[in-house]
Amino acid sequence: MNASMSYDVAIVGGGPAGMAAAERTIGAGLSTCLIDEQPRLGGQILRQPPPGFAVTGWQSGRLYRAARALLARVERLDAFDFRAGHAVLGVGAGHAEEGGFALSVQPLATGGVERIDARRVIVAGGCYDMPVAFPGWTLPGVMSAGAVQTLLKSPQVLPGGRIALFGTHPLMIVLAEQILAAGGEVAGVHFAQPRRAMLAALGPRLPGVLRAWRPLLEGARGLANLRQAGVPVHFGSAIVRAEGGDALEAITLLRAGGRERVACDVAAMCYGFLPQSDLVRQVGAAVRWAPGPGGWETLCDEGMRSSLPGLYVAGETAGVAGSDVAMLRGALAGVTLACDAGALDEVEGARVAAALRARIARLAPFTAMLRELADPQAYLPEPELETLVCRCEDVSARALDAAIAACAEGDDGFGASAVKLRCRAGMGLCQGRSCEHAVIRRIARASGREAAQVAGFTARFPARAVPIAELLERDAPAR
Amino acid sequence: MSGARRIEEGVRRPDRVTLRLDGADLAACPGESVLAALVASGARRLRDDREGTARGAFCNMGTCSECTVWVRKGAAAWVRRRACLVPVEADLCVLTHAPEAT
Amino acid sequence: MTPGSSHPDILIVGGGLLGCASAWHLARRGLRVALVEQSQVNAGASGQNAGSLHFQIERRFLEQGEEAASDAARIVSLNRLAIAEWQGLEDMLGRGLDIAMHGGLMVAETEAEMALLAFKVARENALGLPTRLLDADELRARAPCLSPHLAGAAWLAEEGHANPRILAGAFAQQAAREGAVIACGARLTGLAMQADGQYRATIEGLDGLGEVTTPRVLLASGHWSARLAGLLGLNLPLYPVPLMMNVTERGEQVLPFLVQHVGQRLSMKQSEDGNFLIGGGWPSRFRRRADGLPDLDRPGEIVEANLLGNLAVAARVMPGLAARSLLRSWTGTTCISADQLPLVGEVGKAPGLFVAAGGSLFTLGPVLARLLAQTIVDGRPADELALFLPDRFAHLNAFAVLP
Incomplete structure (x- = not known):
């Protein structure tokens, strides 16, 4: 792994939440690194055309207006480091004395794995289609x-x-x-x-x-x-x-x-959508089963602090609620962090945070209505026994059910990891993102539990599969 | 082949370059992802599963890994990448199957 | 615990490989067996290790010098029994266990390492283990996917690998069929010896507390065994060791053998599904509890330098590995005894108390469980266990007070 860079804040995710958070931390004078797998800012909701493309009237609809304004503001900022096209593989403990976090990131274009050190981290990983x-x-x-x-x-x-x-x-x-x-x-x-x-x-x-x-x-x-x-x-x-x-x-x-x-x-x-929360799970912050489509949303306090000191969440990683709420939560995370870091006056920070929370509260009825209106749980199609549930390892519903039945022998508290060990569901390239919710639901149904009571897969390093040659690009001292 | 195509109205693109896909030439726009170039060309089968059944693009956001291919830039080594996250550029070779062992 | 199991002939603590295999052997021999496991069957080191079937003398014994090497040599005779045990295991349990015994290579990179291999092979051959020294050309012919820079290897045709994800569960299933009662989510919280020599165990289960009275207890809980022996005021010199393992994505089958390294920590193999499993005893690190002590209840965290070190050795030995993607690194806790040899047998100070632990026992687990069951039924230690009896550490319990 290559030499490290050090920041006050590393923000994972360049969508509405990450951009809004960055705007606040940069505004507070904190050195900020924003990391995203995509080549340009905007996240999925504002996936920009590639550089060199000119598109007339791109995303001109009203629904995108606020996010586009944010994107325009953040793109004009020059006092921060945007790592486009970088995959975050892991978030680990930082220096023994100084604390903080060490992020392992893979620049997808040039390859290799770099280390980014940050006193604090905001995970704004967004969400993905269920x-x-x-x-x-x-x-x-x-x-x-x-x-x-x-x-x-x-x-x-x-x-x-x-x-x-x-x-x-x-x-x-x-x-x-x-x-x-x-x-x-x-x-x-x-x-x-x-x-x-x-x-x-x-x-x-x-x-x-x-x-x-x-x-x-x-x-x-x-x-x-x-x-x-x-x-x-x-x-x-x-x-x-x-x-x-x-x-x-x-x-x-x-x-x-x-x-x-x-x-x-x-x-x-x-x-509907599942929160991207593999990094917060990997580093050990508390999560809970999300309503509706499910998946794991990160537990956080009213300032977007996770259960782990120094680790904040924003946007859909804290629970799917749409891009307007994501922007507000991102700003809230940025403000809280700036206060915690002593970069923002506490009184002023509290005032801004209260205003952001009030705006989030105003959107809450709509968010709740949308969640209920779109709730897929009663309408999920049924796979046949030969239908593959795990796309990566080609595990059928039949094989999955057999593994669940075997786990259930003499043990009624088993989780998704035990099932995975028996049938390989979740062991492939997507690292369980595609099938985890389905495995959990099937376990819940077979064992008469709620999905929220079933433990999920264990999130491990690396968060994305990475070629060994790239990890080894620079030899580290081995013991 | 699918009915996939590039949207032309209101879109100006850079001049196309040639992508080598499994040994064949494919015209593609610099900057668009390799996955987008494949989809736009009408290609649907990106890999075979363990039973030899066809698989294609699924999420286009780097999450599902269905589009993982081998990519080589110029004379560099082959690397595993999600095609949805690799921008097309000149001198790029893409394999949907493992390169011959060296 | 069910009422029927409150007076078993033996209480086994630990649902790993040794506990489950012992349960099966004892139940088959007619004992009423109760097994308690604090989480799930096979949740600990038995399911997290690399699944190597290695019968050559281990690198860790060679590096400890002549004395440990002579102990290790005595293990060779047990290894020969273990080979036979593994060869019959799928028939015995009546199911596939992904056992692949296509051979194992312990490779050397330098001439000095080759000399060490030659020393090892001579010793093994003298003890009847048919290892064979391969020079660089012979190694290349046998395993063309390995690096041409390797100096050679020691070859043993019976080595290989099995699937650690299913073995303990297969024993548990058969044990249950033979009448053993297996309770998961059940933790031993109290253990005392009564005046009549029987043991009274308190079990905290999913449905509350239960009491078990039994003439025999088997501690087969890895490093936890030391803590549980502590309930009786006894000392067992077993210590937790956090390790890490790595797995790559699937690829075409190119490596049918187990690969180890005589001078480096390395175990490498390709699974039935095509994934490469890479380990070899590289440490992870315990997270800290709030009070600063190591947290044994949570998986360790990856030490970056060791992750890279492990992968570097593997990629040096097999260059083609570098192009493959690392899918997952995980940590698990094994244990080590004070003299690196397992503790298997009765604790003299506490008649009826047995232990089977000591770490890295995947390869030897099935045969040790058989010998231990024989010991328990016969009432005297099996000859093959002489080297492993816990009473070589009897001095640690010289001051223990039991009824």
Whole structure:
């Protein structure tokens, strides 16, 4: 590993939360390093076109306005170090005397592994689309909604000629409009939940929700636009299977009227999002099972401090709540950290933090409504026994169930790691990110527990698979 | 082949370069990810699973690792990378299968 | 614990390889066996080690000089028994255990290391272990994936590897079929010897506290065995050792052998699935508790220099490894005894108290469990255990007071 660089703050993740945090720590005069795997700032929600591309009217929709303003401000800042294209492999204890943290990072372009030392760390890792296993889901052409969206946003690529969307999350409406705007064809938007379930989630919260009326209006307008464009939008229309030879040719959906087979070359799933929290778990901060789609959200206090001194979280890593909340939480983490570091006057810091918390509170009813409205739990498709649940190690639902049954013999408290050891689910390249929630749910169902009561996989170094040659690029003294 | 394509309206791209993909030439835009170039070319099968069944792009955010390929820049060594995180540039070779052992 | 097991013939503490294998052997011989495990079967070192089946004299014994080497040489005869045990294990347990005995290489990089190997091979051959010295050319012919700079290796055809993730569980399953009661999530919190010589054990289980009265107790809990013996006021010289292991992504099969290094800490093999497992006894580090003492309840943390050191040796021995991706490094806690040899047998000061621990016992575990079960049933130590009897440390318990 190569020689280290030292900062007051290292921020992992260059999305809305990470950028907002950086704006505050830089503003407080703290030396700040922002690290992201992507080549440009913005995170997934603002995946920018590559350098050298010029895109007219890029992300000009109202939903992106605040995040775009933040991006513009942060891109103008010059007093910080943005490590684009760097993967964080691990967060470990820093110097024995000085404390802090040591981050192992891999510059993806040049290779090797470098060490970044930081007195404090903010993990703003964002979230990823909940991967959902159903018959045929491993066919090329079945992908996450985020994959389609980021292909549109950044390289300006339409991944298919006919794109079908299915799941439970209203983001499908936004994505369908983006596909149409790009000149693509949407082969249907299929909400698994019935319309009345969505209205039921909306109704009781209406007064509080109306304060965040803009997204609702955008959603209603989006639906109208899709209808006008002739895009079928169905509710209570659940995916059954994806079909094709070497790649996707069609999906089959089941709804009250019967089965429908929809020809398409891309089918994108949209069941909500899981927090990226492998780094906080690796370093040992406390997490809890998240509501709705699940996954692990980091426990933090009202100042975004994790259970580990010096480690802060921001954005979706602290619980999925959307980019507006992510920006506010990022700013809050930055302000708290600056106060803790003595770089910001405590009275002033408390005033700013209180204002940020008040704004977060105003968004809470909308966040809660969206979570309930989009909750996939009652609408997850069922894999067949031969369906692969672990995509990396090719572990079928049948093999997974056998491992769960074996673990259950004489032991009713087993977790996902015990199951992994028996059947290899979670042992592959994605390090369990794709299947962990499904393994946990299946264990919970088989053993009559809540998912929150089932221990997850143990997060280990490295957070991303890394070639051994790159780790060894510079020989360290060995004992 | 899929109906995938690059969006042309309102988009100005740098001049294309040639990517070597499994020994064949593929025109691609500098800066776009190798995965985007593959998807735009209509390629769908990125790897085979342990049963020999086709797999393709899944998350495009560096999380699922489905698009992990071997990449070589110029005369450097082959390295394992997630194709969604490798920008296209001149002199880039990509293999979807393991390079011959040396 | 179920009521039926409150008066077992033996209480086994620890659901690792030794505990589960002993449970099976004893249950088959008609004893009423109760086994308690504080977390899950195979959750400790038995499931976290590299799964090496190594029968050559270990590097750690050679580096301790002539005296330890002579002890190690006596282990060779036990290793020969262990080879036979492993060869029959899948039939005995009636299931596959991913046992691959395709041979093992202990490689040397320098002439000095070759000389050490020659010394070792001569000693092993004298004791009937058919190791063979390979020169550089012979090594290259046998294992072309290894580095051409290697000076040679000692070859033993019976070495290999097995799957540590399933072995202890397979023993536990068979033990349960033979009537053994296995309780997970059950912790031994109290242990006393009664006036009649029987042991009274307090078990804190998932459903509250339970009492067990039994004539025999077997401590098979790795380094925890020392702490549990402490409940009786006894000393066992067993110490925790935090280690680390690494695994790469899957790749095509190129290495059918176990590879060790005579001069460096290294064990390397390719699993049935194609992953490379890389270890060899590189230390991790215990995290600290709030009071500053090492936290034995949590996995250790990786020491970066040791991670790199381990990978560097492995990549030097097999250059093709460098291109492969490291998928995961993990830590586990094994244990070591005061003289590096396991403690297996009865504690003289406390009749009926047995111990089976000492670390790095994956290879020897199955045969030691068989010999221990024989010892317990026969009421006298099996000859092959002479070197391992806990009473070589009897002086540590000279001042213990038992009823």
